[in-house]
Amino acid sequence: MEGGRINSPSIDAVRRQEDDNVEMSLFRPPIVRLGAGGALNRALFTKKxxxxxxxxxxxxxxxxxxxxxxxxxxxxxxxxxxxxxxxxxxxxxxxxxxxxxxxxxxxxxxxxxxxxxxxxxxxxxxxxxxxxxxxxEYDYWTARDTMESVLPPELHDEIPSGFNVAGHVAHLNLRDNYLPYKKIVAEIIRDKNPSIRTVINKVDNVGAESEFRTFQYEVLAGEDDLDVSCIENNCTFNFNYAKVYWNSKLESEHTRIINFFKPGEAVCDVMAGIGPFALPAGKRKVFVWANDKNPESYKCLKDNIEKNKVQDFVRPFCEDGLDFIRKAADDALKASLKGEKVVIKKPGPKLKPKKTEKPAEAGFVPGPLKPLVTETYPVPPTISHFVMNLPASAIEFVGSFKGIYQWQENLFAPNTKTLLPLVHVHCFALKADDERPRIDICERLTNYLGFTMKPGNKNYNLNGEGEVTIHNVRDVAPAKSMYCATFRLPAAIAFATRD
Structure with a gap:
């Protein structure tokens, strides 16, 4: 306010803004209301x-x-x-x-x-x-431009723009009010994304109908071909999208967890799927016990281990996760006691040839410029990380940690420099900015683990027993988020008597 008057744009400024709006409207798509169930006519989008x-x-x-x-x-x-x-x-x-x-x-x-x-x-x-x-012409307009042109105005606020991508497949999860226009939406998505050949829509609730997190689907555009190939963290994954679980939106979470691992450590991936944690870890020279109960996931995991040449470090299993937690700890210790190791020979640094004033004598053969360097990675006796990426029920599995290192206190600090393993548990909880999700997750961990757990600091400095760092992974519904709870296994649980 100035001089008793509220400042407002000048008349000229308002006119310029109005002129800009009129001019830019020239480059908005034509309105093409096709109606529910209508066919996409691309010629109607031509504008002069x-x-x-x-x-x-x-x-x-x-x-x-x-x-x-x-x-x-x-x-x-x-x-x-x-x-x-x-x-x-x-x-x-x-x-x-x-x-x-x-x-x-x-x-x-x-x-x-x-x-x-x-x-x-x-x-x-x-x-x-x-x-x-x-x-x-039609190719000029973006997917959102085209959908706004086709869909009625009341559907413009939540136009389907985010979707999972697995290789050449786009996976939609359309809300009910968009279903009458599902074919049009799918055609537009395929047109505007050159790498997409098939568009599908989920027709049930993942995890409710299948313990393996697979789902029923309908093909909206393209061929019913769900054999896909994806690249993530420098690894290639081949699989049938209808038979195993894959979520492209979790790539950053996969990377975040993998960055905890160090070469030569051992990791237990309890619900490994087709290996988005295990395979990149193997490429980092990390020993991984990778398990999944889904036979199809296990088959893909084995194939992809070979394809990515990480078979020296990644061991696949198809067992129930409740039993596998203790089995992996026991197997790692046995392998270490047997002296199992991976020896890698690779070219060393290139050597500069020595300068000489005289030419080489006849028959002289120079030595190799790249001598071989040997790296040895012995299997460690303990597991450093447990990954439990089954957010619908992973917390229910933590009771299996009780007695995991019964009578093995000598393997850990203060007897050695080795700390008890970190456990990374994915779970669902209320979407909220306050402490309610963290308190809820800790209460559930306490219930299943049999040890009091409480929210800890956010820097993963988890020296105090029972401290939990909780990371918000992503929102999965208006009132629901996916979290990852990370805690160091309490000594009272690790060294307890097994049930």
């Missing part, structure tokens, strides 16, 4: 936009005029449209003559709208301001 253009006589000055027109705000500035175009006259266009598209406010027949750059260029006969009909 009448503009002015500066036809440049000498190609050598195009760059100069482009810069000057941009500085004077007379250049067309619209996303995904190049302002440099061939001359609309076919003969001149064939000769390589170019035009510069101008802002919609510039009118061919109104020199007062041209500005100084165009007026002076016209006077020097270096350019001519001509009409130009710009054609925008």
């Amino acid at each position: 936009v009448n503009l002015a253009a500066a036809a440049i006589q000498n190609p050598k000055v195009i760059s100069h005029y482009r810069q000057d027109l941009q500085a004077s705000r007379k250049l067309l500035k619209v996303e995904r449209i190049s302002p440099i175009v061939p001359h609309p006259d076919k003969e001149l266009g064939a000769q390589g003559r170019k035009c510069i598209l101008l802002d919609p406010a510039v009118k061919t027949e109104e020199p007062k709208t041209w500005g100084t750059v165009l007026q002076e260029g016209s006077q020097k006969e270096e350019l001519t301001v001509i009409p130009y009909e710009l054609t925008l």
Whole structure:
């Protein structure tokens, strides 16, 4: 407020804003309301936009005029449209003559709208301001542009834009109010994403109908081909998307957990799936006991271990996770006591040849410039990390840690430098910014673990027994989030008597 008046935009500023809105509306898609169940007609999205253009006589000055027109705000500035175009006259266009598209406010027949750059260029006969009909077709519009054009206004707030991608498959989870338009939505997604060939929609609740987190689906666009190949963390994963669990939105979480692991450590991946934690860890020279109860996941896991050449470090299993937690700890200790190890021979640093004043004698054979270097990784006697990525029920498995290292206190501090393992448990809880989700998760851990757990600091400095660091992984529903609870296994649980 100034001088008893509320500051407001000047009349000229308001008019400029209104003019900008009108001009930019030229580049919005045509309204194509197809109706529920209608077919996508791409030809209906063609739109003609009448503009002015500066036809440049000498190609050598195009760059100069482009810069000057941009500085004077007379250049067309619209996303995904190049302002440099061939001359609309076919003969001149064939000769390589170019035009510069101008802002919609510039009118061919109104020199007062041209500005100084165009007026002076016209006077020097270096350019001519001509009409130009710009054609925008279906391929120009973004997926959101196209869906807003097709869908009724009441559906514009939550247009399907985020979806899982597995190789060439896009996996939608459409809400009920979008189902009448599902075929159109799928066609648009396939059109606007060149790597997508098949679009499917989930028709049940993941985890409710299948303990292996697979789902029933319907094909909305493309072929019913769910044999896919994905690359994540420098590993290749081949699988059938209908038979195993895969979520492309978890890549950052996979990477976050993998960054905890150090070469030469042992990790137990209790619900490994097809190996998004295990395979990249194996490439980092981490020993992994990787388990999944789904026979199809186990089959893919074995195949992908071979494909990614991590068989020396990653061991696949197909067992119940409740039993596997203790089995992995026992197996790692047995392997260590047997002296199992991985020996890797690789070329060392390139040696510089010695300088000599005399040429080499006849028959002289120089030694190798890259001597072999040997790296040895013995299997450690203890597991450093347990990963439990089954958010619907993983917390219920933590009771299996009781007595996991019964009578093995000598393997850990203070007798050695080895700390008890970190446990990473994924789970679902209330979506909230306060402490309620953390308190709830700790209460559930306490119940199943049989040891009092409490929220700890956020820096993973988990020296105090029972401290839990809880990381918010992602939102999965309006009132539900996925979390990862990380804690160091309490000594009272690890060294307890097994049930």
